[in-house]
Every structure is written in structure tokens, then in C-alpha cells.
Amino acid sequence: MTDMERLSVRLEGPVLLQPAVHGDGRGFFVETYRQSSLRAFGIEDDFVQDNHSRSARGVIRGMHFQVDPPAAKLVRCAVGAIADVIVDLRPGSETFGQWEAHELSDENMRVLYVPVGFAHGFAVLTDVADVIYKQSAEWSAQSDRGFAPEDPDVGIEWPIPTAERLLSARDRAAPRLAELDGRLAWS
Numbered sequence: 001m002t003d004m005e006r007l008s009v010r011l012e013g014p015v016l017l018q019p020a021v022h023g024d025g026r027g028f029f030v031e032t033y034r035q036s037s038l039r040a041f042g043i044e045d046d047f048v049q050d051n052h053s054r055s056a057r058g059v060i061r062g063m064h065f066q067v068d069p070p071a072a073k074l075v076r077c078a079v080g081a082i083a084d085v086i087v088d089l090r091p092g093s094e095t096f097g098q099w100e101a102h103e104l105s106d107e108n109m110r111v112l113y114v115p116v117g118f119a120h121g122f123a124v125l126t127d128v129a130d131v132i133y134k135q136s137a138e139w140s141a142q143s144d145r146g147f148a149p150e151d152p153d154v155g156i157e158w159p160i161p162t163a164e165r166l167l168s169a170r171d172r173a174a175p176r177l178a179e180l181d182g183r184l185a186w187s
Contacts, residue, residue: 014115043072063148064119066143075112082124083123087154089118
């Protein structure tokens with residue numbers, strides 16, 4: 001039995017979950033990770049690394065992914081709110097290069113599973129956001145990849161005005177998706 005509900009997504013592969021929140025006058029309790037619950041939704045990954053980022057309003061992080069070894073992610077926003085964006089990078093997929101976004105927040109408590117074959121990024125919608133995510137493979141500098149979050153060919157509609165976007169130097173200099181060529185090898 002799971003204390004989570006599966007919500008609909010457009011792209012095949014990602015899974016958006018709504019955990020049950022148990023609240024009263026003292027606060028709340030929510031279970032955000034239980035391996036057996038994830039397995040009930042077809043998520044078979046074993047997560048081996050936890051990451052935590054804090055970002056200010058207007059920050060855009062992404063679009064990142066890892067190859068050899070590839071890494072799936074299980075993402076949630078513990079403080080604040082983000083527009084979490086995924087892009088299908090699976091060669092031969094009918095939806096290759098397409099994106100979708102979901103709001104993850106400390107209010108809705110949603111958890112997004114980003115499978116291998118998808119790039120991931122997010123935009124911060126509140127004064128601060130703490131994003132916590134699990135990975136199915138340890139991070140590796142040699143395996144880390146990304147493409148420009150503002151790639152016009154992908155056309156992500158970031159909910160942050162262009163003049164207010166804060167991107168890292170790495171993300172500003174990242175290549176367009178079309179320039180990645182063979183760097184999408186999912187081993």
C-alpha cells in the first residue's frame with residue numbers, strides 16, 4: 001500500500017507523485033520516499049546519492065543530465081517553489097527534444113521522478129528554494145552533461161522574465177541541444 005498518488009504527465013517515462021500530507025495544529029508529516037511505494041509505480045532505480053541546493057528567486061539551473069553512468073533523479077522542493085523542467089533526450093523517441101514543467105513546492109509536496117534519458121532543470125519562483133534530489137548514480141564530472149536552458153530550438157517557456165534570470169557561467173555557455181551530437185550516449 002502506498003501513501004502517494006500518481007499524477008498525469010505528458011511525456012512517457014517521468015512520474016509525478018503527490019504524497020499524502022498528514023497535518024494538524026502542530027504542523028504536518030509527509031513521507032516523500034519509500035522504495036516499495038516507488039516500485040509500485042514502476043520506479044526500479046536504487047538511489048545512491050542525495051543532493052541539496054539552495055537558490056534565490058530568478059535562478060535557473062539546467063538543463064543537466066549524466067551519461068556513463070547515467071543517473072535518474074527523484075526531485076522535490078523542500079522550501080519555496082520551483083518550475084521543474086524535464087526534456088526528453090532519448091534518441092529515437094517520438095518526443096525527443098520536447099519539454100514539460102511541473103511546479104514543485106513546499107506547499108504541494110510533489111515529487112518528480114526524472115528517468116535516465118531526460119535532462120533536468122528548474123527555475124526558482126520564490127525568494128528562496130531548497131531543492132532536494134536523489135540520484136541513481138554518483139555524480140561524475142566526466143559524465144556530467146548539459147545544454148543551454150534558453151536554447152530556442154527547445155523553446156522552454158521559463159516563468160522568469162529574461163532580464164531577471166540568473167544563470168551560472170556554465171549554463172550560459174552550454175551548447176544548444178542540436179550541438180550535443182554523440183554526447184547523449186546512455187550506457
